[in-house]
Amino acid sequence: MTHVILITGASRGIGRATARLAGARGWAVGVNFVGNAEAAATTVSEVEAAGGRAVAVRGDVSIEADVVAMFDATRDAFGALDGLVNNAGIVAPSLPLAEIGAERLKRIFDVNVYGAYLCAREAARRLSKGRGGNGGAIVNVSSAASRLGSPLEYVDYAGSKGAIDTLTIGLAKELGPQGVRVNAVRPGLIDTDIHASGGQPDRAAVLGAGTALGRAGTAEEVAEAIVWLLSDASSYVTGALLDVSAGR
Numbered sequence: 001m002t003h004v005i006l007i008t009g010a011s012r013g014i015g016r017a018t019a020r021l022a023g024a025r026g027w028a029v030g031v032n033f034v035g036n037a038e039a040a041a042t043t044v045s046e047v048e049a050a051g052g053r054a055v056a057v058r059g060d061v062s063i064e065a066d067v068v069a070m071f072d073a074t075r076d077a078f079g080a081l082d083g084l085v086n087n088a089g090i091v092a093p094s095l096p097l098a099e100i101g102a103e104r105l106k107r108i109f110d111v112n113v114y115g116a117y118l119c120a121r122e123a124a125r126r127l128s129k130g131r132g133g134n135g136g137a138i139v140n141v142s143s144a145a146s147r148l149g150s151p152l153e154y155v156d157y158a159g160s161k162g163a164i165d166t167l168t169i170g171l172a173k174e175l176g177p178q179g180v181r182v183n184a185v186r187p188g189l190i191d192t193d194i195h196a197s198g199g200q201p202d203r204a205a206v207l208g209a210g211t212a213l214g215r216a217g218t219a220e221e222v223a224e225a226i227v228w229l230l231s232d233a234s235s236y237v238t239g240a241l242l243d244v245s246a247g248r
Contacts, residue, residue: 004078005230006030006071008061008119009088011039013192014141017219018085018226019043023052025227030074031056032088053078061088061115071122080134083230084123086116087141089160094153094200105156112160116140120171120182128178135179138171139229140164141222144188144245161186165241172239181238183229188245191216212247 005022009015011033019029020043029047031054033040040056047054057073059066075081089112092104120138127133145154146161164184172182189208208216225244228234 003027003082003230004030004074004080005083005085006032006057006074006081006123007085007087008032008070008115009034010043010085011036012043014187014190014219014222014226015085015087016043016046017223018087019054020046020050021220021223021227022230023047023050023054025231026051028053028078030054030070030077032059032061032070034058034060034088061119062110064118067115067118067122071126075126081123081126082134082136083127084119084136084138085141085226085230086119086123086138086164088115088119089141089157091154091157096152097155100156108154108156108160112157113163116164117167120167124171124175124178124180127180128175129180130178133179136181137230137234138175138180138182139226140168140182140184141226142168142184142186142241144186144243144248146186148248168241169239176238181229181234183234183237183240183242185222185225185229186241186243186245187217187222188243188248189216190219190222190244192219208246211245215246217244217246 010019010031031043044054055077057070059070127136142164143161145158150158168184189204191204204216
């Protein structure tokens, strides 16, 4: 079965690694990005080189019209959607909550919560069998931060991921009867660019050394979990929060 999936925030990190692995399965991938068209084009090339098909679709997940457009563009390129990887997310420099400004809080929650909910809602509308869809799977990318709290670093980011965990549990119960499975992965200390966005480019390597496995994880390791949850191999799994965090 050819899967058609949309991955938000697929121009780098976990999103790109997931797109590449999906390509190796022969799947068709909508590669969403918000600003870096060159990076998205690289992801598209890597998906195609791996054996899949891909199209770059620009859009800000916190803007409803953009979300609808990115789903439309993926459908127009490859046909009806089979899955969503709800991956787009941002983090900001480490600060205790007392020092975090309102503008930052709003942007974090606009992208990480509102945006994720908009994308999940659009996927629910398109995948649900009762609405003419073929069923499928949604994988939300949460974080180990949702249960650790990220004190003195980014409790705003951690809280946004707590919302993703709750979304996963509730939406799985809504959509199970519609033939749609909903799960989340909760990555731990993964070596991606997001740490540099938070002002600590070596954070994963430094803290990863303290995990049970003694190292940071890779985007590819998280991608393996995501693609499994998208695939028929996980056909009896829904509402799950899968930690990919080396025991942290």
